[in-house]
Amino acid sequence: MSGQRELGNFLQTRRAQLRPEDVGLRDHGDRRRVPGLRREELALLAGVSASYYTRLEQGQSLGASPEVLDAIGRALHLDVAEQRHLHDLAGGVKRRTAAAHPPAEHVDAATINLLEAVGDVPALVSGRRGDVLAWNRMGHALFASHIAPTAPSDPRDRPNLARLIFLDPHTRALYADWRTKARAVVENLRMTAGRHPDDPLLTSLVGELTMRSPEFAALWADHGVRPCDSAxxxxxxxxxxxxxxxxxxxxxxxxxxxxIVLAVTEPASPSRAALDLLAQAVAPSAGRG
Structure with a gap:
């Protein structure tokens, strides 16, 4: 993924979402060829020249200072996650190309022990690109019981959370509001792409999903960013x-x-009862005489 192109696309999509009245400018009723603020209006709000902002959006200007990026972020009404993403994209333009074959990701023993320590709370560990690196018995049972429980142990065959959401019918059926979950996955993946624009495996994953899922392609083109902290x-x-x-x-x-993704439920709720039932169903002794 080209850092210059991604930075320009992000700025364009955010600029297109703002109307003059959103930022305190008067709309004189003149027809606009495209929706949103004009470049010169955004530049005025950010306190930079229109020519400089145009070059930045077109990928022709490198090395924007943190102060300039903060000013542009304020003018675009970016939230904290979007502001960080803007800085990541601008910094990515100057990064050197990453290794062509990144090493396989691994989970340390302490994290594995943590997954087991949480008992009947479903838990898994996802890597940089959303690969499932490990899960406990309940994490497997809740999120992907149709997949071999040993799949995360083989780097060549690890389940990927984005692939599961967009390409796997079992996972799609698992979420009552699939579209909300799908958007959250894409927005989190966007943030990762901003931090690691030269990761070839991440670029390959995005390309694959764009080709195979029109829904992913549409959400990716929106350039939304948000961390999946709690939902x-x-x-x-x-x-x-x-x-x-x-x-x-x-x-x-x-x-x-x-x-580390944990799935928790309200105490004494029907959902907690359902998880308790699932724990009994997949307990090691279940079905044995």
């Missing part, structure tokens, strides 16, 4: 039926690109 999802599990879980994402201190 409630209503699920339709094939074994225990409907339940609502809050998926919380934690980052191990030793690697910000890894995420």
């Amino acid at each position: 409630a999802h209503e699920m339709r599990h094939p074994l225990v039926g409907a339940l609502t879980v809050t998926q919380q994402s934690l980052r191990p201190p030793q690697d910000e690109d890894h995420h």
Whole structure:
């Protein structure tokens, strides 16, 4: 993914979402060829020249200072996640190309022990690109019971959360509001792409999903960014039926690109009862005489 092109596309999409009245400018009623603010209006709000902003948006200007990026972010009304993404994209323009074959990701023993320590709370570890690096028994049972439980142990065959959401019918049926979950996955992947624009495996994943899923392609083109820190999802599990879980994402201190995802439920709720039932169904002794 070209850092210059991604930076320009992000700025264009955000500029197109703003109207003059959103930023305190008078709309004189003149017809606009495209929706949103004009470049010169955005430049005025950011306190930079129109020619400089145009070059930045067209990928012809490198090395924008943090102060200029902050000013442009304020003019575009970016939130915290979008502002960080803007800085990541601008910094990515100046980064050197990454290794053609990045090393396989691994989970350390302490994180594996943590997955087991949470007991019957579904948990998994996802890597930089959304590959499932490990899961506990309940994480496998809740999120991907139709996949071999040993799949994360083989780097060549690891499930990928984005592929599952967009290309796997079992996972698609698992979420009552699939579109909200799908958007969250894409927006989080966008943030990762901003931090690692030269990751060839990430570029390959985005290309594959763009070609195979029109829904992914449309969401990716929107340039939305948001971290998947915590969100409630209503699920339709094939074994225990409907339940609502809050998926919380934690980052191990030793690697910000890894995420520990926990699925928690309200105490004494029907959803907790459903998880308890699932735990009984997949317990090691289940079905044995």
